[in-house]
Amino acid sequence: xxxxxxxxxxxxxxxxxxxxxxxxxxxxxxxxxxxxxxxxxxxxxxxxxxxxxxxxxxxxxxxxxxxxxxxxxxxxxxxxxxxxxxxxxxxxxxxxxxxxxxxxxxxxxxxxxxxxxxxxxxxxxxxxxxxxxxxxxxxxxxxxxxxxxxxxxxxxxxxxxxxxxxxxxxxxxxxxxxxxxxxxxxxxxxxxxxxxxxxxxxxxxxxxxxxxxxxxxxxxxxxxxxxxxxxxxxxxxxxxxxxxxxxxxxxxxxxxxxxxxxxxxxxxxxxxxxxxxxxxxxxxxxxxxxxxxxxxxxxxxxxxxxxxxxxxx
Amino acid sequence: xxxxxxxxxxxxxxxxxxxxxxxxxxxxxxxxxxxxxxxxxxxxxxxxxxxxxxxxxxxxxxxxxxxxxxxxxxxxxxxxxxxxxxxxxxxxxxxxxxxxxxxxxxxxxxxxxxxxxxxxxxxxxxxxxxxxxxxxxxxxxxxxxxxxxxxxxxxxxxxxxxxxxxxxxxxxxxxxxxxxxxxxxxxxxxxxxxxxxxxxxxxxxxxxxxxxx
Numbered sequence: 016x017x018x019x020x021x022x023x024x025x026x027x028x029x030x031x032x033x034x035x036x037x038x039x040x041x042x043x044x045x046x047x048x049x050x051x052x053x054x055x056x057x058x059x060x061x062x063x064x065x066x067x068x069x070x071x072x073x074x075x076x077x078x079x080x081x082x083x084x085x086x087x088x089x090x091x092x093x094x095x096x097x098x099x100x101x102x103x104x105x106x107x108x109x110x111x112x113x114x115x116x117x118x119x120x121x122x123x124x125x126x127x128x129x130x131x132x133x134x135x136x137x138x139x140x141x142x143x144x145x146x147x148x149x150x151x152x153x154x155x156x157x158x159x160x161x162x163x164x165x166x167x168x169x170x171x172x173x174x175x176x177x178x179x180x181x182x183x184x185x186x187x188x189x190x191x192x193x194x195x196x197x198x199x200x201x202x203x204x205x206x207x208x209x210x211x212x213x214x215x216x217x218x219x220x221x222x223x224x225x226x227x228x229x230x231x232x233x234x235x236x237x238x239x240x241x242x243x244x245x246x247x248x249x250x251x252x253x254x255x256x257x258x259x260x261x262x263x264x265x266x267x268x269x270x271x272x273x274x275x276x277x278x279x280x281x282x283x284x285x286x287x288x289x290x291x292x293x294x295x296x297x298x299x300x301x302x303x304x305x306x307x308x309x310x311x312x313x314x315x316x317x318x319x320x321x322x323x324x325x326x327x328x
Numbered sequence: 329x330x331x332x333x334x335x336x337x338x339x340x341x342x343x344x345x346x347x348x349x350x351x352x353x354x355x356x357x358x359x360x361x362x363x364x365x366x367x368x369x370x371x372x373x374x375x376x377x378x379x380x381x382x383x384x385x386x387x388x389x390x391x392x393x394x395x396x397x398x399x400x401x402x403x404x405x406x407x408x409x410x411x412x413x414x415x416x417x418x419x420x421x422x423x424x425x426x427x428x429x430x431x432x433x434x435x436x437x438x439x440x441x442x443x444x445x446x447x448x449x450x451x452x453x454x455x456x457x458x459x460x461x462x463x464x465x466x467x468x469x470x471x472x473x474x475x476x477x478x479x480x481x482x483x484x485x486x487x488x489x490x491x492x493x494x495x496x497x498x499x500x501x502x503x504x505x506x507x508x509x510x511x512x513x514x515x516x517x518x519x520x521x522x523x524x525x526x527x528x529x530x531x532x533x534x535x536x537x538x539x540x541x
Contacts, residue, residue, distance in 0.1 A: 092500075093351075096351065096500045096501065096502060097502060099500075099501065100486065100501050100502035100538070101538060102538060103538050103539035103540070103541075104489070104538065104539070104540060105540070105541055106489075106492075106540060106541065109489070109492075109495065109497070109499050110497065110499075112499050113497060113499050116499070116500060157541070158541065290538070291536070292536065296353070296502065297353045298351070
Protein backbone atom coordinates (compact mmCIF):
# COMPACT_ATOMS: atom_id res chain seq x y z
CA UNK A 16 0.00 0.00 0.00
CA UNK A 17 1.30 3.45 -0.90
CA UNK A 18 -0.16 6.94 -0.76
CA UNK A 19 -3.64 7.27 0.83
CA UNK A 20 -3.88 3.49 1.16
CA UNK A 21 -3.69 3.05 -2.60
CA UNK A 22 -1.24 0.74 -4.30
CA UNK A 23 1.47 2.70 -6.14
CA UNK A 24 0.25 1.69 -9.61
CA UNK A 25 -3.30 2.82 -8.79
CA UNK A 26 -2.05 6.07 -7.33
CA UNK A 27 0.05 6.74 -10.42
CA UNK A 28 -2.85 5.87 -12.72
CA UNK A 29 -5.15 8.28 -10.90
CA UNK A 30 -2.45 10.95 -11.08
CA UNK A 31 -2.22 10.25 -14.80
CA UNK A 32 -5.97 10.73 -15.24
CA UNK A 33 -5.77 14.03 -13.34
CA UNK A 34 -2.97 15.00 -15.72
CA UNK A 35 -5.16 14.18 -18.74
CA UNK A 36 -7.99 16.29 -17.34
CA UNK A 37 -5.60 19.20 -16.73
CA UNK A 38 -4.53 18.97 -20.40
CA UNK A 39 -8.18 18.78 -21.53
CA UNK A 40 -9.02 21.82 -19.40
CA UNK A 41 -6.10 23.78 -20.90
CA UNK A 42 -7.16 22.87 -24.44
CA UNK A 43 -10.74 23.96 -23.71
CA UNK A 44 -9.44 27.22 -22.20
CA UNK A 45 -7.44 27.88 -25.38
CA UNK A 46 -10.17 27.07 -27.92
CA UNK A 47 -13.13 28.43 -25.95
CA UNK A 48 -13.05 31.85 -27.58
CA UNK A 49 -13.40 30.24 -31.02
CA UNK A 50 -16.54 28.30 -30.11
CA UNK A 51 -20.16 29.29 -30.51
CA UNK A 52 -21.91 30.20 -27.23
CA UNK A 53 -23.93 27.02 -26.90
CA UNK A 54 -20.99 24.73 -27.67
CA UNK A 55 -18.77 26.64 -25.24
CA UNK A 56 -21.26 26.47 -22.38
CA UNK A 57 -21.69 22.73 -22.92
CA UNK A 58 -17.98 21.99 -23.20
CA UNK A 59 -17.06 24.07 -20.16
CA UNK A 60 -19.75 22.55 -17.95
CA UNK A 61 -18.83 19.10 -19.26
CA UNK A 62 -15.21 19.58 -18.16
CA UNK A 63 -16.35 20.96 -14.79
CA UNK A 64 -18.53 17.90 -14.28
CA UNK A 65 -15.58 15.66 -15.20
CA UNK A 66 -13.53 17.35 -12.48
CA UNK A 67 -16.26 16.80 -9.94
CA UNK A 68 -16.73 13.16 -10.96
CA UNK A 69 -12.99 12.46 -10.92
CA UNK A 70 -12.54 14.03 -7.49
CA UNK A 71 -15.48 12.12 -6.00
CA UNK A 72 -14.30 8.90 -7.67
CA UNK A 73 -10.74 9.38 -6.39
CA UNK A 74 -11.88 10.02 -2.83
CA UNK A 75 -14.23 7.03 -3.02
CA UNK A 76 -11.41 4.79 -4.21
CA UNK A 77 -8.78 6.14 -1.84
CA UNK A 78 -10.36 5.93 1.61
CA UNK A 79 -11.35 2.33 2.37
CA UNK A 80 -12.80 -0.59 0.45
CA UNK A 81 -16.18 -0.23 2.13
CA UNK A 82 -16.40 3.46 1.24
CA UNK A 83 -15.77 2.47 -2.37
CA UNK A 84 -18.62 -0.07 -2.17
CA UNK A 85 -20.96 2.53 -0.68
CA UNK A 86 -19.99 4.87 -3.53
CA UNK A 87 -20.89 2.31 -6.21
CA UNK A 88 -24.11 1.47 -4.36
CA UNK A 89 -24.92 5.17 -4.45
CA UNK A 90 -24.26 5.28 -8.20
CA UNK A 91 -26.73 2.40 -8.62
CA UNK A 92 -29.27 4.21 -6.44
CA UNK A 93 -29.02 7.48 -8.37
CA UNK A 94 -29.26 5.62 -11.68
CA UNK A 95 -32.26 3.52 -10.65
CA UNK A 96 -34.04 6.60 -9.30
CA UNK A 97 -33.40 8.47 -12.54
CA UNK A 98 -34.65 5.49 -14.54
CA UNK A 99 -37.81 4.96 -12.48
CA UNK A 100 -38.59 8.68 -12.65
CA UNK A 101 -38.28 8.56 -16.44
CA UNK A 102 -40.28 5.47 -17.40
CA UNK A 103 -44.04 4.96 -17.08
CA UNK A 104 -44.89 3.45 -13.70
CA UNK A 105 -48.06 2.40 -11.86
CA UNK A 106 -49.42 3.80 -8.64
CA UNK A 107 -50.09 0.23 -7.52
CA UNK A 108 -46.37 -0.54 -7.69
CA UNK A 109 -45.08 2.01 -5.18
CA UNK A 110 -44.28 -0.70 -2.68
CA UNK A 111 -42.88 -2.98 -5.36
CA UNK A 112 -40.49 -0.20 -6.35
CA UNK A 113 -39.53 0.23 -2.72
CA UNK A 114 -38.54 -3.46 -2.62
CA UNK A 115 -36.66 -2.97 -5.85
CA UNK A 116 -34.63 -0.19 -4.20
CA UNK A 117 -33.82 -2.56 -1.33
CA UNK A 118 -31.97 -4.84 -3.74
CA UNK A 119 -29.27 -2.14 -3.88
CA UNK A 120 -28.00 -2.39 -0.28
CA UNK A 121 -28.48 -6.16 -0.41
CA UNK A 122 -26.47 -6.57 -3.60
CA UNK A 123 -23.58 -4.42 -2.37
CA UNK A 124 -23.53 -6.13 1.04
CA UNK A 125 -23.13 -9.40 -0.87
CA UNK A 126 -20.18 -7.82 -2.67
CA UNK A 127 -18.70 -6.80 0.69
CA UNK A 128 -19.19 -10.35 1.98
CA UNK A 129 -17.51 -11.65 -1.20
CA UNK A 130 -20.44 -14.07 -1.53
CA UNK A 131 -20.12 -14.56 -5.28
CA UNK A 132 -22.77 -17.29 -5.61
CA UNK A 133 -25.51 -15.09 -4.17
CA UNK A 134 -24.22 -11.87 -5.76
CA UNK A 135 -24.63 -13.39 -9.20
CA UNK A 136 -28.23 -14.64 -8.69
CA UNK A 137 -29.85 -12.11 -6.33
CA UNK A 138 -31.28 -9.97 -9.14
CA UNK A 139 -31.48 -12.39 -12.11
CA UNK A 140 -33.18 -15.07 -9.98
CA UNK A 141 -34.67 -13.77 -6.75
CA UNK A 142 -35.64 -10.22 -7.71
CA UNK A 143 -36.81 -11.50 -11.11
CA UNK A 144 -39.16 -14.00 -9.49
CA UNK A 145 -40.23 -12.20 -6.33
CA UNK A 146 -40.97 -8.65 -7.52
CA UNK A 147 -43.65 -9.79 -10.02
CA UNK A 148 -45.08 -11.91 -7.22
CA UNK A 149 -45.35 -8.77 -5.08
CA UNK A 150 -47.04 -7.05 -8.03
CA UNK A 151 -49.57 -9.86 -8.25
CA UNK A 152 -50.33 -9.46 -4.55
CA UNK A 153 -51.11 -5.78 -5.22
CA UNK A 154 -53.75 -7.12 -7.58
CA UNK A 155 -53.41 -4.68 -10.50
CA UNK A 156 -53.19 -6.47 -13.85
CA UNK A 157 -53.47 -3.47 -16.19
CA UNK A 158 -50.01 -2.88 -17.75
CA UNK A 159 -48.65 -5.74 -15.65
CA UNK A 160 -46.11 -6.93 -18.22
CA UNK A 161 -44.93 -3.40 -18.95
CA UNK A 162 -44.41 -2.80 -15.23
CA UNK A 163 -42.64 -6.08 -14.53
CA UNK A 164 -40.49 -5.76 -17.65
CA UNK A 165 -39.38 -2.16 -17.14
CA UNK A 166 -38.62 -2.76 -13.48
CA UNK A 167 -36.49 -5.82 -14.14
CA UNK A 168 -34.64 -4.16 -17.01
CA UNK A 169 -33.85 -1.26 -14.71
CA UNK A 170 -32.59 -3.51 -11.92
CA UNK A 171 -30.41 -5.51 -14.28
CA UNK A 172 -28.87 -2.40 -15.82
CA UNK A 173 -28.55 -0.08 -12.84
CA UNK A 174 -27.92 -2.53 -10.01
CA UNK A 175 -26.75 -5.90 -11.35
CA UNK A 176 -24.46 -4.56 -14.09
CA UNK A 177 -22.98 -1.68 -12.11
CA UNK A 178 -22.34 -3.87 -9.06
CA UNK A 179 -19.82 -5.80 -11.19
CA UNK A 180 -17.53 -2.78 -11.01
CA UNK A 181 -17.69 -3.10 -7.21
CA UNK A 182 -17.05 -6.85 -7.32
CA UNK A 183 -13.75 -6.22 -9.14
CA UNK A 184 -12.63 -4.48 -5.93
CA UNK A 185 -13.03 -7.58 -3.78
CA UNK A 186 -11.38 -10.09 -6.11
CA UNK A 187 -8.38 -11.78 -4.42
CA UNK A 188 -5.42 -9.39 -4.40
CA UNK A 189 -2.69 -11.97 -4.95
CA UNK A 190 -3.78 -12.56 -8.57
CA UNK A 191 -3.01 -8.93 -9.40
CA UNK A 192 -0.25 -8.04 -6.92
CA UNK A 193 0.77 -4.78 -8.59
CA UNK A 194 -2.59 -2.99 -8.49
CA UNK A 195 -5.23 -5.29 -6.91
CA UNK A 196 -8.97 -4.93 -7.47
CA UNK A 197 -8.69 -1.16 -7.53
CA UNK A 198 -6.37 -1.46 -10.53
CA UNK A 199 -9.03 -3.45 -12.41
CA UNK A 200 -11.72 -0.90 -11.54
CA UNK A 201 -9.56 1.94 -12.75
CA UNK A 202 -8.67 0.08 -15.94
CA UNK A 203 -12.34 -0.65 -16.71
CA UNK A 204 -13.77 2.73 -15.76
CA UNK A 205 -11.01 4.74 -17.43
CA UNK A 206 -11.11 2.75 -20.68
CA UNK A 207 -14.93 2.88 -20.78
CA UNK A 208 -15.07 6.63 -20.29
CA UNK A 209 -12.08 7.34 -22.53
CA UNK A 210 -13.62 5.16 -25.23
CA UNK A 211 -16.70 7.43 -25.22
CA UNK A 212 -14.54 10.52 -25.55
CA UNK A 213 -12.34 8.91 -28.23
CA UNK A 214 -15.37 7.83 -30.31
CA UNK A 215 -16.75 11.36 -30.03
CA UNK A 216 -13.44 12.97 -31.03
CA UNK A 217 -12.77 10.62 -33.98
CA UNK A 218 -16.35 11.13 -35.10
CA UNK A 219 -15.98 14.93 -35.02
CA UNK A 220 -12.65 14.68 -36.84
CA UNK A 221 -13.36 12.12 -39.57
CA UNK A 222 -17.05 11.18 -39.25
CA UNK A 223 -18.83 10.73 -42.59
CA UNK A 224 -21.04 7.64 -42.42
CA UNK A 225 -23.79 7.40 -39.85
CA UNK A 226 -23.68 4.06 -38.09
CA UNK A 227 -27.16 3.96 -36.46
CA UNK A 228 -29.09 6.94 -37.88
CA UNK A 229 -32.46 6.04 -36.36
CA UNK A 230 -31.11 5.63 -32.83
CA UNK A 231 -28.18 8.00 -32.46
CA UNK A 232 -27.71 10.29 -35.47
CA UNK A 233 -24.46 11.74 -34.12
CA UNK A 234 -22.59 8.40 -34.16
CA UNK A 235 -20.45 7.52 -37.17
CA UNK A 236 -18.62 4.42 -38.36
CA UNK A 237 -15.36 6.41 -38.43
CA UNK A 238 -15.88 7.48 -34.81
CA UNK A 239 -16.64 3.93 -33.76
CA UNK A 240 -13.58 2.45 -35.50
CA UNK A 241 -11.22 5.22 -34.37
CA UNK A 242 -12.53 5.01 -30.80
CA UNK A 243 -12.28 1.25 -30.58
CA UNK A 244 -8.75 1.32 -32.06
CA UNK A 245 -7.71 3.93 -29.50
CA UNK A 246 -9.23 1.86 -26.69
CA UNK A 247 -7.54 -1.34 -27.87
CA UNK A 248 -4.19 0.47 -27.93
CA UNK A 249 -4.67 1.94 -24.44
CA UNK A 250 -5.94 -1.39 -23.10
CA UNK A 251 -2.72 -3.03 -24.30
CA UNK A 252 -0.58 -0.17 -22.96
CA UNK A 253 -2.09 -0.12 -19.46
CA UNK A 254 -2.75 -3.83 -18.90
CA UNK A 255 0.69 -4.82 -17.60
CA UNK A 256 0.55 -2.03 -15.08
CA UNK A 257 -3.01 -2.39 -13.75
CA UNK A 258 -4.21 -5.92 -14.56
CA UNK A 259 -3.07 -9.58 -14.68
CA UNK A 260 -3.93 -9.73 -18.42
CA UNK A 261 -1.37 -10.93 -20.99
CA UNK A 262 -0.77 -8.84 -24.13
CA UNK A 263 -3.17 -10.90 -26.23
CA UNK A 264 -5.84 -10.84 -23.54
CA UNK A 265 -5.41 -7.08 -23.15
CA UNK A 266 -6.06 -6.51 -26.87
CA UNK A 267 -9.21 -8.63 -26.58
CA UNK A 268 -10.27 -6.72 -23.45
CA UNK A 269 -9.79 -3.43 -25.32
CA UNK A 270 -11.95 -4.67 -28.19
CA UNK A 271 -14.57 -5.88 -25.72
CA UNK A 272 -14.69 -2.56 -23.84
CA UNK A 273 -14.65 -0.49 -27.03
CA UNK A 274 -17.50 -2.38 -28.67
CA UNK A 275 -19.57 -2.96 -25.52
CA UNK A 276 -19.19 0.70 -24.55
CA UNK A 277 -20.63 1.70 -27.91
CA UNK A 278 -23.52 -0.75 -27.56
CA UNK A 279 -24.31 0.49 -24.04
CA UNK A 280 -24.28 4.07 -25.25
CA UNK A 281 -26.68 3.46 -28.14
CA UNK A 282 -28.93 1.19 -26.05
CA UNK A 283 -29.55 4.02 -23.59
CA UNK A 284 -29.97 6.34 -26.59
CA UNK A 285 -32.71 4.05 -27.87
CA UNK A 286 -34.38 4.07 -24.46
CA UNK A 287 -34.29 7.88 -24.31
CA UNK A 288 -35.60 8.16 -27.86
CA UNK A 289 -38.46 5.83 -26.98
CA UNK A 290 -39.30 7.98 -23.94
CA UNK A 291 -38.90 11.21 -25.91
CA UNK A 292 -36.13 12.79 -23.85
CA UNK A 293 -32.74 14.11 -24.93
CA UNK A 294 -30.98 13.68 -21.59
CA UNK A 295 -31.84 11.24 -18.84
CA UNK A 296 -31.62 13.95 -16.17
CA UNK A 297 -29.84 17.08 -15.05
CA UNK A 298 -27.47 15.82 -12.36
CA UNK A 299 -24.26 16.36 -14.34
CA UNK A 300 -24.27 19.68 -16.23
CA UNK A 301 -23.00 19.24 -19.80
CA UNK A 302 -23.48 15.46 -19.65
CA UNK A 303 -27.14 15.19 -18.70
CA UNK A 304 -28.17 12.70 -16.08
CA UNK A 305 -26.19 9.97 -14.39
CA UNK A 306 -27.63 7.46 -16.86
CA UNK A 307 -26.06 9.42 -19.71
CA UNK A 308 -22.67 8.97 -18.05
CA UNK A 309 -22.87 5.30 -17.04
CA UNK A 310 -24.66 4.03 -20.17
CA UNK A 311 -21.49 2.44 -21.57
CA UNK A 312 -20.46 1.06 -18.17
CA UNK A 313 -23.75 -0.87 -17.95
CA UNK A 314 -22.44 -3.00 -20.81
CA UNK A 315 -18.70 -2.96 -20.23
CA UNK A 316 -18.76 -3.76 -16.48
CA UNK A 317 -20.28 -7.27 -16.52
CA UNK A 318 -18.58 -8.23 -19.80
CA UNK A 319 -15.12 -7.15 -18.64
CA UNK A 320 -15.68 -8.66 -15.20
CA UNK A 321 -16.55 -12.10 -16.57
CA UNK A 322 -13.72 -11.91 -19.11
CA UNK A 323 -11.16 -11.34 -16.35
CA UNK A 324 -12.91 -13.67 -13.90
CA UNK A 325 -12.91 -16.54 -16.38
CA UNK A 326 -9.27 -16.08 -17.34
CA UNK A 327 -7.63 -15.35 -13.98
CA UNK A 328 -9.83 -15.97 -10.92
CA UNK B 329 -33.89 26.52 21.60
CA UNK B 330 -36.74 26.31 19.07
CA UNK B 331 -34.45 28.02 16.59
CA UNK B 332 -31.84 25.29 17.04
CA UNK B 333 -34.45 22.52 16.73
CA UNK B 334 -35.80 24.09 13.55
CA UNK B 335 -32.32 24.41 12.13
CA UNK B 336 -31.56 20.78 12.99
CA UNK B 337 -34.86 19.61 11.51
CA UNK B 338 -34.28 21.40 8.22
CA UNK B 339 -30.51 20.80 7.92
CA UNK B 340 -30.30 17.22 9.13
CA UNK B 341 -33.63 15.80 8.01
CA UNK B 342 -35.48 17.85 5.42
CA UNK B 343 -32.62 18.94 3.16
CA UNK B 344 -30.80 15.56 3.09
CA UNK B 345 -34.03 13.67 2.35
CA UNK B 346 -34.95 16.14 -0.37
CA UNK B 347 -31.54 16.27 -2.04
CA UNK B 348 -30.40 12.65 -1.60
CA UNK B 349 -33.48 10.42 -1.35
CA UNK B 350 -35.46 12.53 -3.82
CA UNK B 351 -33.43 15.04 -5.85
CA UNK B 352 -34.74 18.28 -7.32
CA UNK B 353 -34.56 19.60 -10.85
CA UNK B 354 -35.58 23.23 -10.46
CA UNK B 355 -36.13 25.69 -13.27
CA UNK B 356 -37.05 29.36 -12.89
CA UNK B 357 -35.32 29.82 -9.54
CA UNK B 358 -34.80 33.50 -10.38
CA UNK B 359 -38.54 34.08 -9.90
CA UNK B 360 -38.48 33.03 -6.23
CA UNK B 361 -39.17 35.90 -3.81
CA UNK B 362 -36.07 37.34 -2.17
CA UNK B 363 -37.98 39.06 0.63
CA UNK B 364 -41.44 39.24 2.15
CA UNK B 365 -44.22 40.00 1.80
CA UNK B 366 -44.78 37.45 -0.92
CA UNK B 367 -46.89 34.39 -1.65
CA UNK B 368 -45.74 31.17 -3.25
CA UNK B 369 -48.71 29.36 -4.80
CA UNK B 370 -48.19 25.74 -5.76
CA UNK B 371 -50.05 22.58 -6.67
CA UNK B 372 -50.53 20.21 -3.76
CA UNK B 373 -50.02 16.44 -3.79
CA UNK B 374 -47.99 15.52 -0.77
CA UNK B 375 -46.96 16.46 2.74
CA UNK B 376 -43.52 17.00 1.26
CA UNK B 377 -44.72 19.89 -0.94
CA UNK B 378 -44.26 22.56 1.73
CA UNK B 379 -40.91 21.07 2.82
CA UNK B 380 -39.60 21.15 -0.75
CA UNK B 381 -40.79 24.72 -1.33
CA UNK B 382 -39.17 25.83 1.94
CA UNK B 383 -35.92 24.14 0.93
CA UNK B 384 -35.82 26.20 -2.27
CA UNK B 385 -35.52 29.41 -0.27
CA UNK B 386 -32.25 30.43 1.38
CA UNK B 387 -31.75 29.49 5.03
CA UNK B 388 -31.78 33.11 6.14
CA UNK B 389 -35.41 33.48 4.98
CA UNK B 390 -36.57 30.34 6.77
CA UNK B 391 -37.91 32.16 9.82
CA UNK B 392 -40.13 34.27 7.54
CA UNK B 393 -41.69 31.41 5.58
CA UNK B 394 -45.14 30.21 6.66
CA UNK B 395 -46.89 27.33 4.89
CA UNK B 396 -50.62 27.95 5.17
CA UNK B 397 -52.18 24.69 6.36
CA UNK B 398 -55.53 23.32 7.54
CA UNK B 399 -56.12 23.77 11.23
CA UNK B 400 -58.36 20.69 11.53
CA UNK B 401 -55.58 18.45 10.22
CA UNK B 402 -52.37 19.86 11.64
CA UNK B 403 -53.73 20.96 15.03
CA UNK B 404 -55.38 17.58 15.72
CA UNK B 405 -53.33 16.87 18.83
CA UNK B 406 -50.88 18.84 20.94
CA UNK B 407 -47.73 17.12 19.71
CA UNK B 408 -48.59 17.56 16.04
CA UNK B 409 -49.69 21.14 16.72
CA UNK B 410 -46.42 21.93 18.48
CA UNK B 411 -44.38 20.35 15.71
CA UNK B 412 -46.38 22.00 12.90
CA UNK B 413 -46.40 25.52 14.31
CA UNK B 414 -43.04 25.68 16.11
CA UNK B 415 -40.72 23.47 14.05
CA UNK B 416 -42.21 23.66 10.54
CA UNK B 417 -43.73 27.08 11.12
CA UNK B 418 -47.15 26.54 9.58
CA UNK B 419 -49.85 29.14 9.68
CA UNK B 420 -52.97 27.20 10.66
CA UNK B 421 -56.26 28.30 9.14
CA UNK B 422 -59.77 26.94 9.56
CA UNK B 423 -61.28 25.45 6.42
CA UNK B 424 -64.76 26.65 7.46
CA UNK B 425 -65.72 29.93 9.07
CA UNK B 426 -67.01 29.63 12.61
CA UNK B 427 -69.32 32.67 12.51
CA UNK B 428 -70.54 35.39 10.13
CA UNK B 429 -67.86 37.92 11.19
CA UNK B 430 -65.02 35.45 11.31
CA UNK B 431 -62.40 35.54 8.56
CA UNK B 432 -60.30 32.37 8.49
CA UNK B 433 -57.68 34.25 6.47
CA UNK B 434 -56.98 36.85 9.17
CA UNK B 435 -53.74 35.04 10.06
CA UNK B 436 -52.56 35.33 6.45
CA UNK B 437 -53.19 39.09 6.40
CA UNK B 438 -51.26 39.47 9.63
CA UNK B 439 -48.33 37.46 8.26
CA UNK B 440 -48.15 39.54 5.09
CA UNK B 441 -48.25 42.72 7.18
CA UNK B 442 -45.21 41.31 8.99
CA UNK B 443 -43.31 40.84 5.69
CA UNK B 444 -43.58 37.09 5.80
CA UNK B 445 -43.60 34.71 2.82
CA UNK B 446 -46.72 32.55 2.63
CA UNK B 447 -46.75 29.15 1.01
CA UNK B 448 -50.27 28.73 -0.32
CA UNK B 449 -51.88 25.68 -1.87
CA UNK B 450 -54.90 27.10 -3.73
CA UNK B 451 -56.35 23.63 -4.27
CA UNK B 452 -56.97 23.51 -0.53
CA UNK B 453 -56.10 19.85 0.01
CA UNK B 454 -53.77 17.31 -1.53
CA UNK B 455 -56.39 15.77 -3.80
CA UNK B 456 -55.76 13.23 -6.53
CA UNK B 457 -52.07 12.40 -6.95
CA UNK B 458 -50.40 14.40 -9.71
CA UNK B 459 -53.62 16.16 -10.80
CA UNK B 460 -54.35 19.87 -10.49
CA UNK B 461 -57.68 20.27 -8.73
CA UNK B 462 -60.10 23.20 -8.47
CA UNK B 463 -58.86 26.38 -6.78
CA UNK B 464 -60.58 27.61 -3.64
CA UNK B 465 -61.59 31.21 -3.08
CA UNK B 466 -58.95 32.04 -0.43
CA UNK B 467 -56.14 33.06 -2.75
CA UNK B 468 -58.38 35.53 -4.60
CA UNK B 469 -59.36 37.22 -1.35
CA UNK B 470 -55.77 37.59 -0.24
CA UNK B 471 -54.69 38.88 -3.65
CA UNK B 472 -57.53 41.41 -3.70
CA UNK B 473 -56.66 42.67 -0.26
CA UNK B 474 -52.92 42.88 -0.96
CA UNK B 475 -52.86 43.74 -4.68
CA UNK B 476 -49.13 44.54 -4.74
CA UNK B 477 -47.88 41.38 -3.07
CA UNK B 478 -46.40 39.08 -5.74
CA UNK B 479 -47.94 35.62 -6.02
CA UNK B 480 -45.30 33.28 -7.47
CA UNK B 481 -46.78 30.27 -9.30
CA UNK B 482 -44.97 26.94 -8.89
CA UNK B 483 -45.66 23.52 -10.33
CA UNK B 484 -44.05 20.43 -8.81
CA UNK B 485 -44.09 16.95 -10.27
CA UNK B 486 -42.96 13.76 -8.53
CA UNK B 487 -43.89 14.29 -4.90
CA UNK B 488 -47.31 12.77 -5.46
CA UNK B 489 -45.50 9.59 -6.49
CA UNK B 490 -42.92 9.72 -3.70
CA UNK B 491 -45.34 10.30 -0.83
CA UNK B 492 -48.98 10.64 -1.91
CA UNK B 493 -51.95 11.20 0.33
CA UNK B 494 -52.74 8.22 2.52
CA UNK B 495 -49.29 6.62 2.21
CA UNK B 496 -46.66 6.53 4.93
CA UNK B 497 -43.86 4.96 2.92
CA UNK B 498 -41.51 7.28 1.05
CA UNK B 499 -40.43 5.89 -2.34
CA UNK B 500 -37.57 7.74 -4.07
CA UNK B 501 -38.51 9.73 -7.18
CA UNK B 502 -36.89 12.74 -8.80
CA UNK B 503 -38.89 15.95 -8.46
CA UNK B 504 -39.28 18.46 -11.29
CA UNK B 505 -40.08 22.00 -10.26
CA UNK B 506 -41.05 24.81 -12.58
CA UNK B 507 -41.29 28.32 -11.11
CA UNK B 508 -43.03 31.12 -13.00
CA UNK B 509 -42.96 34.89 -12.80
CA UNK B 510 -44.90 36.40 -9.90
CA UNK B 511 -48.29 37.95 -10.63
CA UNK B 512 -50.08 40.65 -8.68
CA UNK B 513 -53.72 41.04 -7.70
CA UNK B 514 -53.66 44.62 -9.03
CA UNK B 515 -53.18 43.42 -12.60
CA UNK B 516 -55.87 40.74 -12.50
CA UNK B 517 -58.69 42.14 -10.34
CA UNK B 518 -61.49 40.19 -12.05
CA UNK B 519 -60.13 36.75 -12.65
CA UNK B 520 -57.22 36.20 -10.30
CA UNK B 521 -57.79 32.51 -9.44
CA UNK B 522 -58.32 31.58 -13.10
CA UNK B 523 -55.22 33.47 -14.20
CA UNK B 524 -53.15 31.86 -11.47
CA UNK B 525 -54.51 28.43 -12.27
CA UNK B 526 -53.75 29.02 -15.95
CA UNK B 527 -50.18 30.00 -15.10
CA UNK B 528 -49.63 26.92 -12.94
CA UNK B 529 -51.18 24.73 -15.63
CA UNK B 530 -48.82 26.25 -18.19
CA UNK B 531 -45.85 25.50 -15.92
CA UNK B 532 -47.10 21.92 -15.67
CA UNK B 533 -47.02 21.76 -19.46
CA UNK B 534 -43.28 22.54 -19.43
CA UNK B 535 -42.55 19.44 -17.36
CA UNK B 536 -42.38 15.97 -18.85
CA UNK B 537 -44.69 13.77 -16.82
CA UNK B 538 -44.33 10.04 -17.44
CA UNK B 539 -47.45 7.91 -17.24
CA UNK B 540 -48.55 7.15 -13.67
CA UNK B 541 -51.68 5.05 -13.61
